[in-house]
Amino acid sequence: MKLTILGCYAATPRTFTNPTSQILDIKNRLFLIDCGEGTQVQLRKNKIKFSKINHVFISHLHGDHFFGLIGLISTFSLLGRNTDLHIHGPKGIKEIIMLQLRLSNSWTNYDLFFHELESTESQIIYEDDKVIVKTIPLKHRVYTNGFLFQEKIGERKLNIEAVQGFKIDSCYFQNIRNGKDILLDSGQIVENHKLSFDPVAAKSYAFCSDTSYNESIIKIIENVDVLYHESTFLQSEESLASKTLHSTAKEAATIALKANVKQLILGHYSTRYESIDLFKEEAQTIFPNVLLADDGKSFDL
Amino acid sequence: MKLTILGCYAATPRTFTNPTSQILDIKNRLFLIDCGEGTQVQLRKNKIKFSKINHVFISHLHGDHFFGLIGLISTFSLLGRNTDLHIHGPKGIKEIIMLQLRLSNSWTNYDLFFHELESTESQIIYEDDKVIVKTIPLKHRVYTNGFLFQEKIGERKLNIEAVQGFKIDSCYFQNIRNGKDILLDSGQIVENHKLSFDPVAAKSYAFCSDTSYNESIIKIIENVDVLYHESTFLQSEESLASKTLHSTAKEAATIALKANVKQLILGHYSTRYESIDLFKEEAQTIFPNVLLADDGKSFDL
Numbered sequence: 001m002k003l004t005i006l007g008c009y010a011a012t013p014r015t016f017t018n019p020t021s022q023i024l025d026i027k028n029r030l031f032l033i034d035c036g037e038g039t040q041v042q043l044r045k046n047k048i049k050f051s052k053i054n055h056v057f058i059s060h061l062h063g064d065h066f067f068g069l070i071g072l073i074s075t076f077s078l079l080g081r082n083t084d085l086h087i088h089g090p091k092g093i094k095e096i097i098m099l100q101l102r103l104s105n106s107w108t109n110y111d112l113f114f115h116e117l118e119s120t121e122s123q124i125i126y127e128d129d130k131v132i133v134k135t136i137p138l139k140h141r142v143y144t145n146g147f148l149f150q151e152k153i154g155e156r157k158l159n160i161e162a163v164q165g166f167k168i169d170s171c172y173f174q175n176i177r178n179g180k181d182i183l184l185d186s187g188q189i190v191e192n193h194k195l196s197f198d199p200v201a202a203k204s205y206a207f208c209s210d211t212s213y214n215e216s217i218i219k220i221i222e223n224v225d226v227l228y229h230e231s232t233f234l235q236s237e238e239s240l241a242s243k244t245l246h247s248t249a250k251e252a253a254t255i256a257l258k259a260n261v262k263q264l265i266l267g268h269y270s271t272r273y274e275s276i277d278l279f280k281e282e283a284q285t286i287f288p289n290v291l292l293a294d295d296g297k298s299f300d301l
Numbered sequence: 302m303k304l305t306i307l308g309c310y311a312a313t314p315r316t317f318t319n320p321t322s323q324i325l326d327i328k329n330r331l332f333l334i335d336c337g338e339g340t341q342v343q344l345r346k347n348k349i350k351f352s353k354i355n356h357v358f359i360s361h362l363h364g365d366h367f368f369g370l371i372g373l374i375s376t377f378s379l380l381g382r383n384t385d386l387h388i389h390g391p392k393g394i395k396e397i398i399m400l401q402l403r404l405s406n407s408w409t410n411y412d413l414f415f416h417e418l419e420s421t422e423s424q425i426i427y428e429d430d431k432v433i434v435k436t437i438p439l440k441h442r443v444y445t446n447g448f449l450f451q452e453k454i455g456e457r458k459l460n461i462e463a464v465q466g467f468k469i470d471s472c473y474f475q476n477i478r479n480g481k482d483i484l485l486d487s488g489q490i491v492e493n494h495k496l497s498f499d500p501v502a503a504k505s506y507a508f509c510s511d512t513s514y515n516e517s518i519i520k521i522i523e524n525v526d527v528l529y530h531e532s533t534f535l536q537s538e539e540s541l542a543s544k545t546l547h548s549t550a551k552e553a554a555t556i557a558l559k560a561n562v563k564q565l566i567l568g569h570y571s572t573r574y575e576s577i578d579l580f581k582e583e584a585q586t587i588f589p590n591v592l593l594a595d596d597g598k599s600f601d602l
Contacts, residue, residue: 011376013341013342014342014345015346037339038314038339038342040313040338044315044316062407067372067375067401068338070368071338074313074364078313079313090404095400095404096400096404099397103393104363104364106364142406
């Protein structure tokens with residue numbers, strides 16, 4: 001799992017900072033999370049292959065999280081895309097995109113699917129053989145979801161030495177990978193754990209932005225490997241955070257602590273502060289494992 | 302009159318090129334012409350004062366000419382703008398902007414006026430004491446207008462020496478600037494041209510993008526000082542230009558020649574060519590005074 005931050009600053013795009021957008025690469029599937037203005041240029045700068053993005057997840061309909069989507073959809077067309085594109089986002093996103101395509105008389109030459117979200121309960125919105133994606137209902141000024149990406153537990157790894165020692169035929173290998181015990185010709189049963197190793201632990205990533213401090217998300221994101229949680233403000237602007245339904249770095253860290261996550265990544269910074277290091281310092285007074293998102297930064301999870 | 306090119310490349314925003322947008326500064330009024338994705342960042346990079354933009358002119362509803370408008374309108378709000386903003390553009394532009402503001406629950410804290418265009422005849426769409434703006438109906442795949450900006454002829458300049466020589470009281474100065482002759486106490490009439498100089502010649506600028514080769518615009522743009530005419534392609538792609546209702550550099554130059562303009566600026570380049578110098582070379586086989594637009598370039602007209 002690899003996370004690439006395309007943009008992680010609040011409000012408006014600026015000369016050197018970009019609004020929210022990130023690419024999560026899970027086993028070579030690229031998921032685009034949010035799509036602020038300029039996302040397509042950030043994709044180019046970070047050398048992300050446009051054609052590998054098949055699913056876009058939009059947290060909410062504030063401009064700094066979706067104004068780049070119509071441009072990306074149009075550019076996909078100009079690049080001759082022909083594979084399906086799925087947009088998961090709040091109700092209304094379809095109307096916004098379709099109106100602009102209709103008025104510009106420019107239809108896509110690929111199939112565009114909208115999966116509009118309205119539920120205020122966590123739900124599975126995507127699943128394949130490797131990954132499950134669930135919504136994380138957040139508290140913000142408009143209807144907002146975070147997203148929880150969970151790898152599925154993979155196959156067990158063959159212990160080649162043991163398998164050869166028992167002279168087991170290769171036609172049984174898939175059964176071993178699937179966790180089955182093996183009955184030898186001699187009548188002896190060999191337990192699976194003697195023939196295979198545990199699969200690589202399945203990783204999980206939770207994206208939570210934008211949101212006020214909200215303990216009701218803890219049960220959904222409990223024990224995740226990596227939590228990206230917005231921290232628009234510092235505690236010195238706590239009342240502003242509370243008024244605008246954003247979080248402070250300390251609040252983000254408190255959620256990380258209570259949800260027992262392994263790693264916290266902060267982002268969605270207001271540009272009012274001199275240095276983003278201040279966010280890390282504040283969060284670490286509560287929770288030690290804090291990293292700072294920044295535009296163009298990648299994290300191997 | 303000063304023209305600043307924020308973006309002048311066709312199709313999609315790229316790492317180092319931007320879609321169409323330009324700022325025309327006429328006597329300290331800033332007019333924004335088109336607003337592709339990333340325009341607000343280009344405004345920042347070029348140190349254009351956001352608050353001085355009160356009128357935006359959108360040529361047509363293809364994404365590379367207006368996808369940045371909703372972001373700019375939102376940013377104006379975040380920056381605390383309180384002066385009116387006027388958007389002049391094709392019918393539909395209001396619905397696109399209002400839908401997105403409504404769904405993001407973010408209203409502007411300034412008054413936003415839409416002046417939607419539907420006419421296929423040239424018309425005056427803006428006028429104040431210094432400037433007139435007229436549409437230039439263009440031929441493209443959707444309803445499109447170029448825009449003609451004409452300075453009004455200013456006041457005559459006082460000839461201080463002559464005025465002092467005739468001992469004319471300062472209360473007559475405005476009359477002299479307005480072109481009136483003066484009756485002296487002696488009964489002598491002094492003709493205005495002896496008391497004042499001709500005003501600075503009024504400049505004009507025509508923006509024509511996107512459009513196919515279209516001789517019907519010649520009568521509207523005749524004798525302008527500067528013509529910006531799209532040249533998406535070279536003659537080698539003439540059939541593609543004709544199919545997509547774009548122009549070649551040679552066609553742009555032919556319009557410049559037939560309209561007897563003083564200066565041609567080329568832009569809206571396809572990124573398929575190795576160098577934009579090729580556009581200038583081709584145009585200059587027809588018309589000598591050719592300049593190349595480029596992102597971040599300014600022209601004192």
